[in-house]
Amino acid sequence: MNLNPIAIVLQTVLLLLLAPLMTGLIRNWKAKLQNRRGPPFWQPYLDLIKFLRKDMVISEHASWVFRAAPCVVFVSALLAGLMTPMLTAQAPLSLFGGVLVVVGLLALGRFFLALGGLDPGSAFGGMGSSREMTIAAIAEPAMMMAVFTVAIGASSTDLSQMARASLGPAWRLFNPAHVMAFVAMFIVLLAETGRIPVDNPATHLELTMIHEAMLLEYSGRYLAFMEWGASIKQLVLMTLLSNVFLPIGIATVATPAALALSALAFMAKLLVLAAAVVLVETTNAKLRLFRVPDLLSAAFVLATLALLSTFLFR
Amino acid sequence: MPYYLDFSPGMFLVLAFAGYGLGAVGALAFWKHPRGAGWWSFGCAGLAAVGGLLSALSALTGAGRGAVCQVELPSLIAYIPLTLRLDALGAFFVLVVSLLGVAVSLYSLGYARELEGRKSVAALGAFYNVMLAAITLVFAAGNAFLFLIAWEVMALTAFLLVSFEYEKPETRDAGVLFFVMSHIGTGCLILGFLLLFQACGSYSFADFHNLGEKLPPGKRDAVFLLFLVGFGVKAGLVPLHIWLPAAHPVAPSNVSALMSGVLIKTGIYGMTRVFFDFLGAPPNWWGVTVLAIGTVSAVLGVLYALMEHDLKRLLAYHSIENIGIILMGLGAALMFLHSGHPALASLALLAGLYHTMNHAVFKALLFLGAGAVVQQTHTRNMEDMGGLARRMGWTSAFFLVGAAAISALPPLNGFVSEWLTYQSLLQGFGTTESLIRLMFPIGGALLALTGALAAACFVKAFGITFLAQPRGEGARRAREASCSMLLGQGLLTAACVFLGLCPILFLKVLDPVTQQLTGLQLSGQLNAADGLVLSTGKPEAGTISMAGVALAGLGLLLVPLVLWLALGRRTKARIGPTWDCGQQGLTPQMEYTATGFSKPIRMIFKALFRPRREVQREYDFSPFYATTIRFESHVEEVFQTRIYRPLNRQVLRLSRRLRVLQAGSLQAYLIYIFITLVVLLLFAL
Numbered sequence: 001m002n003l004n005p006i007a008i009v010l011q012t013v014l015l016l017l018l019a020p021l022m023t024g025l026i027r028n029w030k031a032k033l034q035n036r037r038g039p040p041f042w043q044p045y046l047d048l049i050k051f052l053r054k055d056m057v058i059s060e061h062a063s064w065v066f067r068a069a070p071c072v073v074f075v076s077a078l079l080a081g082l083m084t085p086m087l088t089a090q091a092p093l094s095l096f097g098g099v100l101v102v103v104g105l106l107a108l109g110r111f112f113l114a115l116g117g118l119d120p121g122s123a124f125g126g127m128g129s130s131r132e133m134t135i136a137a138i139a140e141p142a143m144m145m146a147v148f149t150v151a152i153g154a155s156s157t158d159l160s161q162m163a164r165a166s167l168g169p170a171w172r173l174f175n176p177a178h179v180m181a182f183v184a185m186f187i188v189l190l191a192e193t194g195r196i197p198v199d200n201p202a203t204h205l206e207l208t209m210i211h212e213a214m215l216l217e218y219s220g221r222y223l224a225f226m227e228w229g230a231s232i233k234q235l236v237l238m239t240l241l242s243n244v245f246l247p248i249g250i251a252t253v254a255t256p257a258a259l260a261l262s263a264l265a266f267m268a269k270l271l272v273l274a275a276a277v278v279l280v281e282t283t284n285a286k287l288r289l290f291r292v293p294d295l296l297s298a299a300f301v302l303a304t305l306a307l308l309s310t311f312l313f314r
Numbered sequence: 315m316p317y318y319l320d321f322s323p324g325m326f327l328v329l330a331f332a333g334y335g336l337g338a339v340g341a342l343a344f345w346k347h348p349r350g351a352g353w354w355s356f357g358c359a360g361l362a363a364v365g366g367l368l369s370a371l372s373a374l375t376g377a378g379r380g381a382v383c384q385v386e387l388p389s390l391i392a393y394i395p396l397t398l399r400l401d402a403l404g405a406f407f408v409l410v411v412s413l414l415g416v417a418v419s420l421y422s423l424g425y426a427r428e429l430e431g432r433k434s435v436a437a438l439g440a441f442y443n444v445m446l447a448a449i450t451l452v453f454a455a456g457n458a459f460l461f462l463i464a465w466e467v468m469a470l471t472a473f474l475l476v477s478f479e480y481e482k483p484e485t486r487d488a489g490v491l492f493f494v495m496s497h498i499g500t501g502c503l504i505l506g507f508l509l510l511f512q513a514c515g516s517y518s519f520a521d522f523h524n525l526g527e528k529l530p531p532g533k534r535d536a537v538f539l540l541f542l543v544g545f546g547v548k549a550g551l552v553p554l555h556i557w558l559p560a561a562h563p564v565a566p567s568n569v570s571a572l573m574s575g576v577l578i579k580t581g582i583y584g585m586t587r588v589f590f591d592f593l594g595a596p597p598n599w600w601g602v603t604v605l606a607i608g609t610v611s612a613v614l615g616v617l618y619a620l621m622e623h624d625l626k627r628l629l630a631y632h633s634i635e636n637i638g639i640i641l642m643g644l645g646a647a648l649m650f651l652h653s654g655h656p657a658l659a660s661l662a663l664l665a666g667l668y669h670t671m672n673h674a675v676f677k678a679l680l681f682l683g684a685g686a687v688v689q690q691t692h693t694r695n696m697e698d699m700g701g702l703a704r705r706m707g708w709t710s711a712f713f714l715v716g717a718a719a720i721s722a723l724p725p726l727n728g729f730v731s732e733w734l735t736y737q738s739l740l741q742g743f744g745t746t747e748s749l750i751r752l753m754f755p756i757g758g759a760l761l762a763l764t765g766a767l768a769a770a771c772f773v774k775a776f777g778i779t780f781l782a783q784p785r786g787e788g789a790r791r792a793r794e795a796s797c798s799m800l801l802g803q804g805l806l807t808a809a810c811v812f813l814g815l816c817p818i819l820f821l822k823v824l825d826p827v828t829q830q831l832t833g834l835q836l837s838g839q840l841n842a843a844d845g846l847v848l849s850t851g852k853p854e855a856g857t858i859s860m861a862g863v864a865l866a867g868l869g870l871l872l873v874p875l876v877l878w879l880a881l882g883r884r885t886k887a888r889i890g891p892t893w894d895c896g897q898q899g900l901t902p903q904m905e906y907t908a909t910g911f912s913k914p915i916r917m918i919f920k921a922l923f924r925p926r927r928e929v930q931r932e933y934d935f936s937p938f939y940a941t942t943i944r945f946e947s948h949v950e951e952v953f954q955t956r957i958y959r960p961l962n963r964q965v966l967r968l969s970r971r972l973r974v975l976q977a978g979s980l981q982a983y984l985i986y987i988f989i990t991l992v993v994l995l996l997f998a999l
Binding site: 059126 | 704856
């Protein structure tokens with residue numbers, strides 16, 4: 001239960017570098033699956049560097065909140081990432097908080113993202129903020145219920161403990177509770193990262209965009225931090241899914257061999273998840289906004305069933 | 315040594331009452347001099363509140379902490395001893411009211427300046443002092459008589475303060491509604507105390523301790539329900555809440571802050587006092603009921619808050635939500651006491667009490683901020699605000715901290731108490747084998763829904779009020795609030811941050827309270843490392859450290875800083891217009907409105923809200939070029955239309971029939987008295 005400065009620095013670097021890769025991979029594969037050539041998978045890195053070097057235009061109506069938002073979004077996502085186990089079951093900052101703090105930090109980022117959307121006074125930003133907060137509100141119970149299923153099994157909300165407990169003897173691949181909680185969490189992932197049945201990350205069409213609408217007025221390095229923060233948030237949620245709900249291969253001790261194996265398993269799981277996201281995005285149409293609650297309440301019901309089954313099938 | 319000489323909680327408490335008394339009387343003496351009345355009354359109130367603060371802190375922390383401090387006041391009425399009795403539970407609530415008293419009095423010094431010449435500052439100051447004294451007395455009363463007297467004085471002064479701007483019909487209606495509901499509650503309380511008196515033959519709170527064991531089960535349940543309703547009215551539980559969103563917004567903002575911050579907490583105090591101190595050994599359904607009511611209040615409170623575009627009404631609905639969250643903690647504690655888990659019960663109780671303190675602090679902060687905004691913009695309607703972050707920088711920063719705290723965002727105080735609530739709910743899953751345990755995770759999920767909806771609501775409240783362009787003339791002319799108003803808000807902001815970053819220090823203050831109610835002290839177990847890391851008693855079950863999160867967050871700011879230094883040092887920022895789709899510039903009418911912001915939620919929960927809208931267009935040539943559009947949108951207030959209005963009709967019908975009795979003839983009245991006497995004598999035989 002100590003703070004290991006090396007682990008903190010390493011995981012920060014890993015989060016920073018891996019997050020744009022996942023975004024790029026998903027974009028690239030999606031294009032391939034739709035018979036387009038698509039941007040190369042390293043494109044997000046080039047975009048970030050380009051944004052960081054550009055001048056900014058800031059809206060004349062914006063206040064200090066607009067300038068504070070990118071930093072809060074970026075740092076809160078990084079902090080959440082540092083509380084999530086990536087290569088070893090021990091997350092670097094798990095002493096400072098478990099899954100509830102991760103959810104809280106993501107909510108903090110979203111809060112400022114939405115305020116940043118409202119600040120320049122454009123109708124698009126307001127619409128994006130309104131929809132983002134609505135979808136987050138109805139996704140939250142499903143997410144919590146899925147998390148509770150694992151947390152109650154592990155008698156802990158500490159993500160490191162949850163990963164270890166999921167790895168323990170009680171864990172079976174086709175444990176119904178785990179499968180249902182996993183599926184529920186996957187739906188939440190789609191909603192929280194603005195993926196297709198809920199939001200379309202590729203669109204700039206006025207009436208359908210949610211996440212993009214809030215970023216419309218951002219440019220230069222603020223845009224870079226906003227985009228990077230969103231990528232990191234996506235990576236954190238994918239890591240949660242792969243390491244807490246499906247912790248195969250994660251290292252419980254920090255030996256080189258275990259770490260190498262864990263890194264391989266982690267990458268493999270991330271790639272599979274990314275592929276799943278690509279498949280869902282390509283084979284589905286975007287839902288009307290008022291159909292999204294149906295999808296998310298299905299996730300909530302699944303997660304509740306998962307919780308029920310933990311003590312029905314004991 | 316007499317009580318007025320040693321530095322005991324009792325002495326400070328008596329000094330506090332003296333201060334409030336001086337403030338009230340002095341304010342009346344300054345009747346013709348509003349400036350002097352304001353300085354004198356709010357100055358006295360602030361100093362008296364410092365006395366209350368010292369009293370509570372010395373009762374909760376000093377060497378003799380947890381000891382009951384009793385002061386006999388000279389009684390003017392035979393058979394009714396006036397006993398001040400400050401035990402740990404009372405002292406905690408005195409701490410809450412006094413902390414707010416200090417900050418709100420400081421704020422009021424500046425706030426009252428604007429009323430000069432328009433309204434009577436002296437009356438405001440006098441009633442303000444009396445109300446603070448009465449609330450403190452409710453928490454420090456040692457017997458049922460003194461408690462009920464204080465309770466009624468509190469309700470009366472609150473009524474007078476709610477009706478302060480009596481010229482407006484809306485205000486008068488709200489005042490009367492508050493008055494009626496409050497007295498329904500008091501009626502239940504009197505019945506409850508009489509039942510307790512029957513069992514022990516005394517009105518003293520000391521004799522009521524653990525009285526529940528001596529009561530037959532039926533009577534015990536009756537006492538529980540009477541007090542639940544009686545205190546529930548004051549706390550604003552759904553469905554007894556309807557007075558709250560009517561009364562809190564129309565009062566002057568400093569009074570709104572006190573009402574939402576502590577006046578409704580007298581209900582929480584009463585429930586904690588009765589359920590844990592007087593009754594004890596609860597049957598399971600008590601806890602289940604309280605937890606269920608708490609959950610429903612939390613969700614409905616925040617849903618109705620989302621539909622509001624009156625800034626102060628929105629905040630008032632959030633009080634209902636937070637009272638619900640507090641009750642979730644108390645209900646879970648009752649269930650754990652029933653199933654024999656005192657440690658877990660103490661944890662849940664701590665969660666509830668911690669949230670009581672937190673809600674007092676951030677709700678008062680938000681009301682003070684709203685007061686400053688309303689004073690500047692002369693409207694409570696958010697649709698006429700906007701752009702205030704550039705005009706009222708400090709107020710907007712304080713309001714943002716309050717908004718983040720009430721939305722339970724780390725690293726502020728709201729998150730800590732909700733974390734404790736989540737933890738006690740999650741651990742509660744293992745305490746019983748019955749299906750009842752599903753209540754815990756479902757309650758937790760609904761708490762998550764509440765938190766996320768609250769975040770949505772405060773994005774709206776802050777975003778529409780403070781960001782973008784001003785939507786009205788008032789907002790355009792707004793200036794920063796005066797220095798004392800900012801100081802009052804700053805004090806509460808600091809309290810929000812402190813309660814978030816240093817929970818262990820505050821939990822130490824709560825130790826005597828849990829010691830008194832459940833026999834356990836938890837702060838030692840909850841302290842996981844060096845006083846900065848909070849656990850649930852078992853470190854492996856999860857720890858948080860908001861101080862750590864804040865520090866790590868500051869450290870991670872290095873990343874953007876380094877990136878800026880490495881790549882973007884030579885970049886410039888230019889101020890430009892917001893993208894307007896190539897039109898002739900953006901006007902405030904094109905901004906998103908508060909009503910528009912909450913529309914998705916109104917549609918998703920339309921079964922509850924039953925939204926209704928009317929659009930009328932007038933046009934000359936084509937319907938696409940309307941000359942005027944009239945838009946009306948309503949949300950049905952289900953509780954008013956479905957419960958209270960039919961009830962009201964029945965009551966009126968019944969009273970019309972009963973009017974026959976009151977015929978105005980003296981002979982008839984004498985006969986009534988005679989019959990009553992005979993009936994009473996028959997009973998006595």
